[in-house]
Structure formats: C-alpha cells, structure tokens
Amino acid sequence: MTSLMLIGSGLNAMLGIALLLLWRQDPRFVHVRLWGYSWILLSTGLTLGIALAPEQSLTWQDDLQALAASCSIMGSLMLLVAGARVYRNLSWPRKFWLPAFVLMMVSVASLARVDHRHAVLLATVYLVTGSWACAWWMGQGGNAGERFVALCFVAVGLVHGSSPMLHPLGRSNITHTLGLFVQTTLSLGLILLSVARAHAETRRQNERFTQLTQHSLQGLVVLQDHRAVYANPAAMSMFGYQPGEAALLLQRPVEVLSELVPMEQQASARERHARVLADPQARIEWEATRLTREGQLIHVRGLSSHLEWDGAPAELLVMVDDSSRQRAVDALRRQALHDELTDLPNRNFAVARLRELTRTGGAPFALISADVDRFQLINESLGHAVGDALLHSVARRLCRQLPVQAMLMRLGEDQFLVLLEEVAERREVQPVLDQILLLLEQPFEVDGEALFVHLSMGVARFPEDGEDVDSLLRAADSAMHRAKQRAGSACEFFEPRMNVRSRARLEAEQSLGRAIVEREFLLEYQPKFRADSRKLCGFEALVRWERPGLGRVSPADFVPAAERTGQISALGQLIIDTATQQLRDWLDRWGLLVPVAVNVSPLQFDDIGFADRLLARLDELGLPHQSLEIEITETAAIGHLGRVLPQLQRLRKAGVLCSMDDFGTGQSSLTMLRQLPISTMKLxxxxxxxxxxxxxxxxxxxxxxxxxxxxxxxxxEGVENEQQAQAARELGCTQLQGYHLSRPLGAVAAGELLGRSLA
Known part of the structure; x- marks a missing residue:
C-alpha cells in the first residue's frame, strides 16, 4: 500500500516537473506553471498525508505532518482551479482565493482535532467540488482535447469521492490505484493540451507575423553574409521584383552588394553589416541610394538591427523608399538656392558658397557685382514681362560665353554676381570684364524689341578687399555704385575710400533725424543787390548743419540725404520756421524788411498742405506775405510741374514771391515759363x-x-568780380548776387547790413 502511494506521488511530482519545464519554454502560458506546481503540491500532500502518515496521531510531529499534508492538498486544489480559470482567461483574484484557502484549511484542521474521518470527508468534498468546477470550465465550448481533459477532471472528482467511502481515512488501495491512472491520464492530457495550445499560439503568431510582413508598406529584408534570405513583398516591389519571383529569389540568394548597392556605397554597407552581426544590441539608422533590378537609383531610409535567423546572426533591414520625399526636398533645396526666373544660383547659394571660400586658408578669388542700368525704365515702359524676359536673355548669354571658372549668380531684381574662383589679380579679372562688355555690344531680341543693355560692374577681391561674406559683398556693391556714376557700361575695382564715403553717407542719413529734432541747423543769409544802385534788395537763406564735435556738413551732402530718407519735409519746415522768425525779429528791430528767399525741394510740394501751412506761419508772426520768397530749381519745376504748379499759384495769389533758381541748366521752354507764377528768374x-x-x-x-x-x-548768381558785375548789369540783369558783393552772413551781420541799408 505504502509503496503504491509513493509510486503515485513520485509520478505526480515528475509530471508536475514536466509541466514546469514546458512552461519554461514559453513563460507566456501561466496556466502551465500553475498546473505544474499543483501536481507537485498534490504529490507532497499524498506523500505526507497518506503514504507516510501513521494510523493515528500520537505526537505533535504527527499533527504537524498532517497539517502540512492538508495545506499541500488544498494548495494543490487552489492552483488547479487557478490554472483552469487562467486557461479560460477568467479572473482569479487573490481577494477570493486566499480567504477560500484559509477557510478550507481552518475547517479541515478543526475537524481533524475532533475526528480524522470527518476531516477526510470534508477535504473530499472540497477536492470533488474543485475538480468538477475545473471540468465545467474546461468543457465549456472547448475542442475535443479540452473536453477530454474535462472528463478527466470529472473522473478525478469521482476518484476523490470514492476515497472516504472505501476507507474512512482515505487509504483504500482501489482509490489510490484508480487515482494513479486517472491522475496520470489527466496530467498527460494537460501536457498535451498545453503543447497544443503553445503550438496553436506559435502558429497564430507566425500567421500574424506573416500577415504583418506581407502587408507592410516597409520593406523587410534579412541578410546573412550580404545575401538575402528573406524579403517581404514591399521589399521585392521596392527593388523591382515581382511577387511571384520571391521563391526564385530565395532559392538563388541575391548578393546584395553586387546587385543592389552602388559601388561607392558598398564599403559602408559592409562595415554596417559587420557591426550589426557583432552587436546584438545594434540599431543603426541610415539613408542611402540603392539600385533597383533595372538599375534605377532610389533613395532609401533604413534601420539595421541584429536578428537571430535559423540559429545564426543576421541583419534585419527595415526600409522605406523615400525617393518621392527626397525629390521634393531636392526641389525645395533647389528652389531655395536657385533663382526661379533665370535658373541661376540665387543669393542664398552665393552667401553659402562665399562662406565656404572665405574660411581660413581659402584661395584668393574675385567677385563681380553687376547691375543692369536703367532697368526700371524698361519695366515702366515695356512691362514687367519684357523686363523678366530681358533678364533671362542676359543670364543665358552670359552663361554661354563666360569662361568656365566664372560662376554666374543672380542676387535679385536686376543685379547679378560673377564669382571667379582662384582668380584675384587685376590683370586676370580685367579680361573677364572686357569679355562681359563685349557680350553686351549686341542687342537682345525680346518680344520683338531690340534692347541694348548696359551693366555697371564693381569688383572686390578676397582677401584684399574683405575677409568675410558681408564685407566682400559691400565692397563689390560700393565699386558697382561708383561705376554707375559713369555713362554706359562701366566697371570699377574697389578702393578703400569708397567705403569711407559710403559709411559717411550712411552715418549722415542716420544722424539727420536727430539733428532736425535737436535743431542743429542754422541759416546764413547771402545778400542780393540792385544791379544799378548796388542797394540791398533781398537775402537768400542758406541752410548749414553744425554737427556737434564734427563741424559743418555741406548742404550737398545732407540735402540729398534728407530727400532720400523722406526727411526733407521736416527739414524744410525747420528752415521756413527759422527764416520767418528771423524776419519777425528784423521787423521788430528795424520796422522795414527786404524779402528773404528760401529754397524749397519739389518733394515738399507732395504735401498738399504745404502752401496753407506756410501762409499760416506768416500770418501767425504778422509778416507781410511778400517778405518771403520761394525758390525752386528749373529742373525740379519741370520734373514735378503737376504737383508744383497748383501750390505755387496758391502762394503767388496770396502775395508770396516765387523765383526760378539755376535758370539755364535745364530745358525750360517759353510756354513753361509763362505757366509758372514766378516773379524772378536767377541765372x-x-x-x-x-x-x-x-x-x-x-x-x-x-x-x-x-x-x-x-x-x-x-x-x-555767382558774381565774382567787378567785370562780371558790370557786364551783367549792362546785359539786362536787375539784381546781383555773389562773393564779389558779399559772402553769406550770419543772422547778426545780416541784420546790421539790413539796418545800414534802411538808414
């Protein structure tokens, strides 16, 4: 009897160990682990509780052994039930099974203290109930194998139930013999069921993997020794193979490096393959071009990682054909670096290239800034379409005829840039300039028009004229603007004094606004005399800029700057305010006045309120309108007649005198002179x-x-000697002005001259 029980217990233990070993092969199947431990605990409980248990408890050691046996059997039951529920994906929370286990142990232990037979009977009830519950869960909607295991659980329950019936203490040979066969059958059923489920899960995973790889948009390729041992349809299609050629491809493995990798990239591909095979943790992202079966280049983005394939290390390549995006990126890059109209490299490209060339140790080179003269006139007269076509024609002709070392670029609008790498000496640059000038001698046929083009060109050389991009471009532009001052096509090499003038001009423009606000300007007054009597008959107010710490600035410098920057109106108003205030002071002192002439820029007449403001100023100071005279140049009057004439008429009607300055330098006509409401013309x-x-x-x-x-x-004007004064009077001039008679005077000196003339 004892030997039979020990044999059965040992067999259960070995079956439990087999289940645990099976679980170790795939730890995902938790139910296999639970059943394995359940069988080991059952083996332990049967050994301690029946095979090795005494007929009756005589010592506390016997009681402790009985308790351990009960715990093992009840624990086995709990794990058996837990395994069945986990198998069926049913919950088995600790808050349920732990109290149940404690309740069973307390109840069995309590009865054992009273009568072992009652304890065996209660334990049998628990075992039968648990076995049949497992049978219910396993048999519900199961397959043939699961229904067979359910029947085995029913049989186990019946065997457990027969135990107290055949022997009060559960030691019947019949029960244990039947239990040995039923438990063994159940164990084998559980093993087979677990193996079947593991195989089914493996098949399911394989099917999922196959579906994922077969339907993936990413190309998947497994390489061993640079040979393709697996390729999914996306990879086959990416490299120009048909789906039906997969079997043929794998029967004759492709030598990837020789067939699909460009020659210049094979070394890097070999190095990456070796790194991936050597490092199980390797994950290398890469981008490269590859060849299709037909030899067409494609742009591929990939990820290489380590993979075990058929027991050997391999490289898994996950790839996407990025050719469309790369073409879009290339198009955007080209758009960013090339001019759309002429297809020449643009300013961005020029700056990037110059930055490369001006790095420390760069070779000398020359830069030619070329600007189309009077291009705006073509746009205004013939239209922007013709202007664009002309620029395109100029670019084509220069590209075809310039030497190979010359790179032509368009900086924008009508400005081009010619880069001569490794050419920096004047004697080397001059032939290129001469060639460009020669190319412009023939007209450009544009939209039925024969257009002659003139270029103004400025040359800057690295490193003599600048050591960085900005300074070189500034130098070339300065020389180009100097060339623009010459008629027709012209070229100038940069000289340092050009920058000095440019900086002075910029600095004057930037300081002009502050100077107006802080009233750094003053007026000097050059007298005008009657030609016959040499008596004072008026003054011309001449503006002067006294810059603190820098001295006097010539009007030839700051007046054009004021016109360029739009500050001429504020400056002109300051001059009028100063002149009229001086007139008021003289009137208060001497009681009489002579007219003061003030030069007015034609841009001031753009303000339709100019005349009204001037008259309001005279009225505010209580000055007679004829005490102020407005001077406007002949050229300005002709060029802005539409704006100037209405306001001059308004002023002349109100009594303000108007004169035409610098007569004889423009193209006045008798008709225009009759139109202007002037009272004086100055030769x-x-x-x-x-x-x-x-x-x-x-x-x-x-x-x-x-x-x-x-x-x-x-x-x-400009009478410098007595001979000129006499001749001018005799020829008909009524007034004289010049250094021979008087230089410009300060306000105090002019006032004293006025006082003496009125005395």
Missing part, C-alpha cells in the same frame, strides 16, 4: 562765369530780354 553761375566773353554775353542778353518780356526780375 546760374555757369552763365555768369564766362562774362564778358562775347558768346556768353549774347546768351545772357537774350535771356534778360526774355525776362523783361515776362516782367521778371533777373538775378545774376
């Missing part, structure tokens, strides 16, 4: 300077006759 010094030469005298005499016919005062 430019270029007409007075040659006097008393006969030809010059004839021109001045005719001009004075014209002035008399229009009832105009005629002022001779």
């Amino acid at each position: 430019d010094r270029s007409m007075i300077d040659p006097l008393p030469e006969p030809q010059a005298s004839a021109i001045v005499k005719a001009t004075c006759a014209l002035g008399r016919s229009l009832s105009l005062e005629v002022v001779a």
Whole structure:
C-alpha cells in the first residue's frame, strides 16, 4: 500500500516537473506553471498525508505532518482551479482565493482535532467540488482535447469521492490505484493540451507575423553574409521584383552588394553589416541610394538591427523608399538656392558658397557685382514681362560665353554676381570684364524689341578687399555704385575710400533725424543787390548743419540725404520756421524788411498742405506775405510741374514771391515759363562765369530780354568780380548776387547790413 502511494506521488511530482519545464519554454502560458506546481503540491500532500502518515496521531510531529499534508492538498486544489480559470482567461483574484484557502484549511484542521474521518470527508468534498468546477470550465465550448481533459477532471472528482467511502481515512488501495491512472491520464492530457495550445499560439503568431510582413508598406529584408534570405513583398516591389519571383529569389540568394548597392556605397554597407552581426544590441539608422533590378537609383531610409535567423546572426533591414520625399526636398533645396526666373544660383547659394571660400586658408578669388542700368525704365515702359524676359536673355548669354571658372549668380531684381574662383589679380579679372562688355555690344531680341543693355560692374577681391561674406559683398556693391556714376557700361575695382564715403553717407542719413529734432541747423543769409544802385534788395537763406564735435556738413551732402530718407519735409519746415522768425525779429528791430528767399525741394510740394501751412506761419508772426520768397530749381519745376504748379499759384495769389533758381541748366521752354507764377528768374553761375566773353554775353542778353518780356526780375548768381558785375548789369540783369558783393552772413551781420541799408 505504502509503496503504491509513493509510486503515485513520485509520478505526480515528475509530471508536475514536466509541466514546469514546458512552461519554461514559453513563460507566456501561466496556466502551465500553475498546473505544474499543483501536481507537485498534490504529490507532497499524498506523500505526507497518506503514504507516510501513521494510523493515528500520537505526537505533535504527527499533527504537524498532517497539517502540512492538508495545506499541500488544498494548495494543490487552489492552483488547479487557478490554472483552469487562467486557461479560460477568467479572473482569479487573490481577494477570493486566499480567504477560500484559509477557510478550507481552518475547517479541515478543526475537524481533524475532533475526528480524522470527518476531516477526510470534508477535504473530499472540497477536492470533488474543485475538480468538477475545473471540468465545467474546461468543457465549456472547448475542442475535443479540452473536453477530454474535462472528463478527466470529472473522473478525478469521482476518484476523490470514492476515497472516504472505501476507507474512512482515505487509504483504500482501489482509490489510490484508480487515482494513479486517472491522475496520470489527466496530467498527460494537460501536457498535451498545453503543447497544443503553445503550438496553436506559435502558429497564430507566425500567421500574424506573416500577415504583418506581407502587408507592410516597409520593406523587410534579412541578410546573412550580404545575401538575402528573406524579403517581404514591399521589399521585392521596392527593388523591382515581382511577387511571384520571391521563391526564385530565395532559392538563388541575391548578393546584395553586387546587385543592389552602388559601388561607392558598398564599403559602408559592409562595415554596417559587420557591426550589426557583432552587436546584438545594434540599431543603426541610415539613408542611402540603392539600385533597383533595372538599375534605377532610389533613395532609401533604413534601420539595421541584429536578428537571430535559423540559429545564426543576421541583419534585419527595415526600409522605406523615400525617393518621392527626397525629390521634393531636392526641389525645395533647389528652389531655395536657385533663382526661379533665370535658373541661376540665387543669393542664398552665393552667401553659402562665399562662406565656404572665405574660411581660413581659402584661395584668393574675385567677385563681380553687376547691375543692369536703367532697368526700371524698361519695366515702366515695356512691362514687367519684357523686363523678366530681358533678364533671362542676359543670364543665358552670359552663361554661354563666360569662361568656365566664372560662376554666374543672380542676387535679385536686376543685379547679378560673377564669382571667379582662384582668380584675384587685376590683370586676370580685367579680361573677364572686357569679355562681359563685349557680350553686351549686341542687342537682345525680346518680344520683338531690340534692347541694348548696359551693366555697371564693381569688383572686390578676397582677401584684399574683405575677409568675410558681408564685407566682400559691400565692397563689390560700393565699386558697382561708383561705376554707375559713369555713362554706359562701366566697371570699377574697389578702393578703400569708397567705403569711407559710403559709411559717411550712411552715418549722415542716420544722424539727420536727430539733428532736425535737436535743431542743429542754422541759416546764413547771402545778400542780393540792385544791379544799378548796388542797394540791398533781398537775402537768400542758406541752410548749414553744425554737427556737434564734427563741424559743418555741406548742404550737398545732407540735402540729398534728407530727400532720400523722406526727411526733407521736416527739414524744410525747420528752415521756413527759422527764416520767418528771423524776419519777425528784423521787423521788430528795424520796422522795414527786404524779402528773404528760401529754397524749397519739389518733394515738399507732395504735401498738399504745404502752401496753407506756410501762409499760416506768416500770418501767425504778422509778416507781410511778400517778405518771403520761394525758390525752386528749373529742373525740379519741370520734373514735378503737376504737383508744383497748383501750390505755387496758391502762394503767388496770396502775395508770396516765387523765383526760378539755376535758370539755364535745364530745358525750360517759353510756354513753361509763362505757366509758372514766378516773379524772378536767377541765372546760374555757369552763365555768369564766362562774362564778358562775347558768346556768353549774347546768351545772357537774350535771356534778360526774355525776362523783361515776362516782367521778371533777373538775378545774376555767382558774381565774382567787378567785370562780371558790370557786364551783367549792362546785359539786362536787375539784381546781383555773389562773393564779389558779399559772402553769406550770419543772422547778426545780416541784420546790421539790413539796418545800414534802411538808414
């Protein structure tokens, strides 16, 4: 009897160990582990509780052995039930099974203290109930194997139930013999069921993997020794193979390096393959070009990682064909670095290339900044479409004819840049400039028009004229703007003094606004005298800029700067305010005035309120309107007649005197002179300077006759000696102005001269 029980217990233990070993093969199947431990505990309980147990408890050691046996059997039951529920994906929380286990142990132990037979009977009830519960869960909707295991659980329950019936203490040979066969059968059923489920799960995982790889948009390739041992349909299609060629491909493994990798990238591919095979943790991202079966280049982004394939290390390549995105990126890069109109490299490209060339130790080179002269005139007269076509034609002709070392770029609008790498000496650059000038001698046929083009070119050389991109571009532009001052196509090499002038011009423009606010300007007054009596008849107000710490700035510098920056209106208003205030002071002191002439820029007439503001200023100070005279140049009057004429008429009607300055330097017509409401015309010094030469005298005499016919005062400017003064008077000039008579005077000196003339 004891030997039979020990044999059965040992067999159960070995079956439990077999289940645990099976679980170790795939730890995902928790139910296999639970059943394995259940069988081991059952073996332990049967050994301690029946095979080795005494007929009756005589010592506390016997009681402790009985308790251990009970715990093992009840624990086995709990694990058996837990395994069945886990197998069926049913919950088995600790808050349920732990109290149940404690309840069973307490109840069995309590009865054992009273009567062992009652304890065996209660334990039998628990075992039968647990076995049949397992049978219920395993048999519900199961397959043939699961239903067989359910029947085995029913049989186990019946065997447990027969135990107290055949022997009060559960020691019947029949029970244990039947239990040995039933438990063994159940154990084998559980092992087979677990193996079947593991195989089914493996098949399911394989099917999932196959579906994922077969339907993946990413190409998957497994490489061993640079040979493809697996490739999914996406990879086959990516490299130009048909789906039906997969079997043929794997029967004759492809030598990837020789067939699909460009020659220049094979070394890097070999190095990466070796790294991945050597390092199980390797994950290498890469981008490269690859060849399709037909030899077409594609751009591939990939991830290489280590993989065990058929027991040997391999490289798993996950790839996507990134050719479309790469083409888009290349298009965007080209768009960012090339001019859309001419297809030339643009400013971004030029800056990047110059930055590379100006790095420390770079070879000398020359930079030519070329600008199309009067291009805006073409746009305005012929339209922007013709202007664009002309730029395109210029770019094509220069690209075809320039030497190979010359790179042509377009900086924007009508400005081009020519880069001559490793050419920096003047004698080397000059032939290229001559060639460009020669190319422009023939007209450009654009939209049926034959257009002649002139370029102004400036040359800067690295490193003589600049050691970085910005300084070189500034130098080339400075030289180009100097070339623009010459007629027709011209070129200039950069000289340091060009930068000095440019900086001075910029600095003057930036300081002008502050100077106006802080009233750094003053007026000097150059007298005008009657030609016959040499009596004072007026002043011309001349603006001067006294820059603190820098001295006087010439009006030839700051007046154009004020016009360029739009500050001429504020400066002009300051001059008028200063001149009228001076008139008021003189009137208060002497009681009489002579007119003061103020030069007005035609840009001031853009303000439709200019005339009204000037008249309001005179009225505010209580000055007679004829005490102020407005001077406007002949050229400005002609070029802005539409804006100037209405406001001059408004001022003349109100009594303000108007004069035309620098007469004889423009293209005035008799009709235009009749239109302008002027009271005076001032002959430019270029007409007075040659006097008393006969030809010059004839021109001045005719001009004075014209002035008399229009009832105009005629002022001779720039009178430098008595001969010029006498000649001008005799030829018909009514007023004289110049250094021979008086230099410009400060406000105090001018006031004293006014006082003496009125005395």
